Amino acid sequence: MRTPRALRPLVESLATVALGLVAGGVLVWAFGHSPVAAYRALAVGAFGTREDLLETLAFATPLMLTALTFAVGVRAGLFNIGAEGQMYLGAVGATFVAGMVPLPPGVHLVAATVAGMLAGAAWALIPGVLKAWRGAHEVISTIMCNWIALHLSMYLAIHFLAEPGRAERTVPALPTARYPVLSEESTLTAVLFVAVGFALVVYAYLWGTRAGYELRLAGENPEAARYAGVRPERVVVLSFVLGGLAAGLAGASQVIGRPPAWSLYATLGNVTTLGFDGIGVALVGRNHPVGGILAAVLFGALAQGGRLMEYEVGVLSELVRALNGIIVFAMAVPELWGMLRRRLSR
Amino acid sequence: MGEGTPRVQMRGIHKVYPDGTAALRGVDFHLYPGEVVALLGENGAGKTTLMKVLSGLLRPTRGDVLVDGRPVHFHNPVDALRRGIGMVHQVFTLVPPFTALQNVLLGQEGAGLLRPLPEEQARARVQQLLEETGLEVPLDVPVESLPVGVQQRVEICKTLYRGTSVLILDEPTSALAPVEVDDFFRFLRRLRDRGTSIVLITHKLREVLEVTDRVVVLRQGLVAGELPTASATPERLAELMVGALSTLRVARAPRSPGQPVLAVRGLRVRDDQGRLAVQDLSFEVREGEVFGVAGVEGNGQSELVQALTGLRRPEAGEIWLAGERVPSLDPLSLYRRGLAHVPEDKARFGLALGFDLVENSILGRQREPQFVGWFGRLRGPVILRYTQELVRRFRVVAPDLTTPVRSLSGGNQQRLLVGREISKEPRLVVAMHPTRGLDVASTVYIRELLVQMRDAGKAVLLVSADLDEVLELSDRIAVMYGGRFLGQGPVEEFRRETVGLLMGGVVPEGVHADAARPPSPR
Numbered sequence: 001m002r003t004p005r006a007l008r009p010l011v012e013s014l015a016t017v018a019l020g021l022v023a024g025g026v027l028v029w030a031f032g033h034s035p036v037a038a039y040r041a042l043a044v045g046a047f048g049t050r051e052d053l054l055e056t057l058a059f060a061t062p063l064m065l066t067a068l069t070f071a072v073g074v075r076a077g078l079f080n081i082g083a084e085g086q087m088y089l090g091a092v093g094a095t096f097v098a099g100m101v102p103l104p105p106g107v108h109l110v111a112a113t114v115a116g117m118l119a120g121a122a123w124a125l126i127p128g129v130l131k132a133w134r135g136a137h138e139v140i141s142t143i144m145c146n147w148i149a150l151h152l153s154m155y156l157a158i159h160f161l162a163e164p165g166r167a168e169r170t171v172p173a174l175p176t177a178r179y180p181v182l183s184e185e186s187t188l189t190a191v192l193f194v195a196v197g198f199a200l201v202v203y204a205y206l207w208g209t210r211a212g213y214e215l216r217l218a219g220e221n222p223e224a225a226r227y228a229g230v231r232p233e234r235v236v237v238l239s240f241v242l243g244g245l246a247a248g249l250a251g252a253s254q255v256i257g258r259p260p261a262w263s264l265y266a267t268l269g270n271v272t273t274l275g276f277d278g279i280g281v282a283l284v285g286r287n288h289p290v291g292g293i294l295a296a297v298l299f300g301a302l303a304q305g306g307r308l309m310e311y312e313v314g315v316l317s318e319l320v321r322a323l324n325g326i327i328v329f330a331m332a333v334p335e336l337w338g339m340l341r342r343r344l345s346r
Numbered sequence: 347m348g349e350g351t352p353r354v355q356m357r358g359i360h361k362v363y364p365d366g367t368a369a370l371r372g373v374d375f376h377l378y379p380g381e382v383v384a385l386l387g388e389n390g391a392g393k394t395t396l397m398k399v400l401s402g403l404l405r406p407t408r409g410d411v412l413v414d415g416r417p418v419h420f421h422n423p424v425d426a427l428r429r430g431i432g433m434v435h436q437v438f439t440l441v442p443p444f445t446a447l448q449n450v451l452l453g454q455e456g457a458g459l460l461r462p463l464p465e466e467q468a469r470a471r472v473q474q475l476l477e478e479t480g481l482e483v484p485l486d487v488p489v490e491s492l493p494v495g496v497q498q499r500v501e502i503c504k505t506l507y508r509g510t511s512v513l514i515l516d517e518p519t520s521a522l523a524p525v526e527v528d529d530f531f532r533f534l535r536r537l538r539d540r541g542t543s544i545v546l547i548t549h550k551l552r553e554v555l556e557v558t559d560r561v562v563v564l565r566q567g568l569v570a571g572e573l574p575t576a577s578a579t580p581e582r583l584a585e586l587m588v589g590a591l592s593t594l595r596v597a598r599a600p601r602s603p604g605q606p607v608l609a610v611r612g613l614r615v616r617d618d619q620g621r622l623a624v625q626d627l628s629f630e631v632r633e634g635e636v637f638g639v640a641g642v643e644g645n646g647q648s649e650l651v652q653a654l655t656g657l658r659r660p661e662a663g664e665i666w667l668a669g670e671r672v673p674s675l676d677p678l679s680l681y682r683r684g685l686a687h688v689p690e691d692k693a694r695f696g697l698a699l700g701f702d703l704v705e706n707s708i709l710g711r712q713r714e715p716q717f718v719g720w721f722g723r724l725r726g727p728v729i730l731r732y733t734q735e736l737v738r739r740f741r742v743v744a745p746d747l748t749t750p751v752r753s754l755s756g757g758n759q760q761r762l763l764v765g766r767e768i769s770k771e772p773r774l775v776v777a778m779h780p781t782r783g784l785d786v787a788s789t790v791y792i793r794e795l796l797v798q799m800r801d802a803g804k805a806v807l808l809v810s811a812d813l814d815e816v817l818e819l820s821d822r823i824a825v826m827y828g829g830r831f832l833g834q835g836p837v838e839e840f841r842r843e844t845v846g847l848l849m850g851g852v853v854p855e856g857v858h859a860d861a862a863r864p865p866s867p868r
Contacts, residue, residue, distance in 0.1 A: 220699075
């Protein structure tokens, strides 16, 4: 009895995926390519071989975490689009501990991971505190924090974390602070398990604990939350901290969990846009931690499979991106629609 | 007056809302030029609905509207304005940062996309209008910095500027301080003398008698009576307004109350606009009694209940619950001391509509030790069993427990809510409009539950705009008007007509009113 309703969002999402695929197919066809061949290449590129599949998962890893940042915000009634900046700071924090603080094996990996998460959470606290006690709108403050984070992180990367003699990237993570690579042919590391684990922990927290219940209640009906004795400031801060931990882990995962660089580029080129992409992933995943994992794999598949589509069918890379955009947009519609409806009905 | 063709005629107006509520059940209404008519009635009598039909905001389900003897079919308020009919609502439609003049001109600019506003020509015309009507409005101040009473004048000016000769005012004096009311009435008379017809929607008897020519009383969607103001008395109007006792009876055995559970001393509470909504209120609710607060909505009841339940900070005064003074803005500590709260708007405060029955069954109880395990983990199986018990005991009809409560009927939502609150084993139940909008079966059931709580020795504070409900369930009652209790005492001491008078702000001879007391020194 329980399953049909619980599965409805999944069915809706799958239906819109199909719609998006059809719309994208029309676009590819309009540019003179065979949609069938293009999609075949996409699927083969993403899942064709074991290595392709692992690479898809490597792409998915940071996205499921930045999606979590946005999703936790939405569940608390917030529009936290600060994952991008929080993720930068997470990458910086992880780089510092991984590259410059020698520690024993095991401990070092944990310390670097935790440092990244805490750095992300600390950065998230700024808009969180501003919102909770000063009422500053989180959209404005997180956008501003994203820009500050961008320049702050580049500055830190160039001036304090740079590898001597190399301007383009920071010191690499010491071998003791690197997640084990799962397969030599792909860039997937064991950080995937940490990401999935963290998403599941957040899921259990939101749906299984009193604090999680209060957070979701504040998002669902702020006045009822007041009636239930929930302090809104606490919920705001908690949701920003949770989101910041996730974003920080996402940033860390690209430094200590992604070969071949094992470091942060001075331009932040190996992490930029992962935070923003997470918003789309969260929408497709219906702002649910588990949905976010699945949606992130889908996004990973589009990124990984798109390469083969370009190479094999000759679809221009711009068109590949447009196609991905259409599919993502179609998939995000049900959740966007639901969020809009909830806002309007208030 | 009273001769020739009426300016407006409404015949056999029915209005059934999409949710099935019959707000109007065949109402006739007419209005002559230069006439001030009061539309009097309790909450939900259909006053506002009738005037929304006339002003084009609602379309009647059945019935005819005639203007100057010709049938009309308004599709929107603009259609009505074209025929000279304009309504000023309780909630204003002003743009806060715009000046009064800009607000008056809004939608009437006569400017193209790139042409500048002809503000200066319009200014002269607005000024002339103000002089003719004696309305005082500072034209160049942003309306957000004007007091509410002046904002209302801007709103009226805006309506008149559009050439309105039938002006409908919905509870206009509720936004005004007592001194402003006299000015306002002078303005209305002047407007009438210019030939404008005015409909005054109100529940205040004094206003009716002071400023109107004719009174139409609505009750439950029907015209209960119509008479010239000259021949009206407060008693007659109150009687028409409240009608005869309804037939939904709940058995209530006599019972002698015990110790006070709730004690309120000198409570003052401000509303969202900063006006004093509750003024130096003192009362007690004792074990084993229902204390009923009657009154027309908007007389401070919401603010009173919110202050008592920890949702609004009182400005002054003390609230004692079970012998302890309670802190403000801390609902949880009140719950721990034995408060159960059935809020006025269940969808707004008492339930999270997107959550399922299980989640809603612990709303406000989510911190009780029985539901929380180690590390703040919610004890799922315990909560599930408790929800099943609630649903069974309070006969909540739902497809299953994981249904969002949004898809439950209002009656079932309220059963779940009341059940949750009652199962707390409280000392004090505060219930506001507990049966509003519910089906008959749920209404009777919830009233019975409240009486059962009383019989079990709990203190029950019932605040309701439904006079029948208050009179039937209460052992003692008070009538709230303008933030004070007019009259407070055992229910047997109040005749129905007396309560009707008090609800309209008229204190009959021989009734002790709190308001008559000199303010306590502080």
